[in-house]
Amino acid sequence: MSIERVYLSLTLERLWQFSLQYYSVREVKEACLALQNQYHGNVNLLLLLKWLDEQGAAIDDRDWPKVELCLGRSESLLSSFRELRRKLKRNLPDTLYRETLQFELQLEKQQQSDLVDCINGLTLGNANGESMALRYCRQLEGEHLYAVFSQSYSSDEPTDTL
Structure with a gap:
């Protein structure tokens, strides 16, 4: 059985705008944070997978190691910075804390850039089965979170930050 390309x-801008809009939905934001904090998932990867699902596209199983390698480049830096920001939260003035959030957002965008470069170098196939986001949630043992990610949300929602 051949997979249609x-x-x-x-x-990057298309994924970033989709991510900002999708993440602005309160239930999605809460589920993303649970995926990240309780199941050690990558929110940028989840957002990419949701975008691919909506396009009817899928990453071939053989290409997952390439995607994971791509994430590895930025994930340790992003995780370390996020942990440092959380530790400093109580000791920083609000303005400085907001600056740390903005810097973290820049790191998130860089990670999405890495993911876009990676995905654009792969051969994607038609999605013929379960969604990529569901597979990722299941892999992390957070399958119940998919109930939120499976919903369609209006693109008229206000934009927020990640």
Whole structure:
């Protein structure tokens, strides 16, 4: 059985805008934070997978190691910074804390850039089965979170920050 190739126009800006809009939904934000904090998942990867699901595209199982390698480059830096920011939260003035949040957001965007470069170097196939986001949630043993990610949310929602 051959898999039909899917051609997508994935750019950093397209993924970033989708992510900001999708993450602005309160239930999605809460589920993303649970995925990150309780199941040690990567929110940027989940957002990418949700975008691919909505495009009807899938990453071949053989390409997962490439995606994981791509994430590895930025994940340790992002995780370390996020942990430091949390530790400093009580001791920083509000303005300085907001600056740390903005810097973390820049790191998130860089990670999405890495993911876009990676995905654009892969051959994507048609999604013929369960969603990529569901597979990821199941892999992390957080399958129940998928109930939130499976919902369609209006693109008229206000934009928020990640």
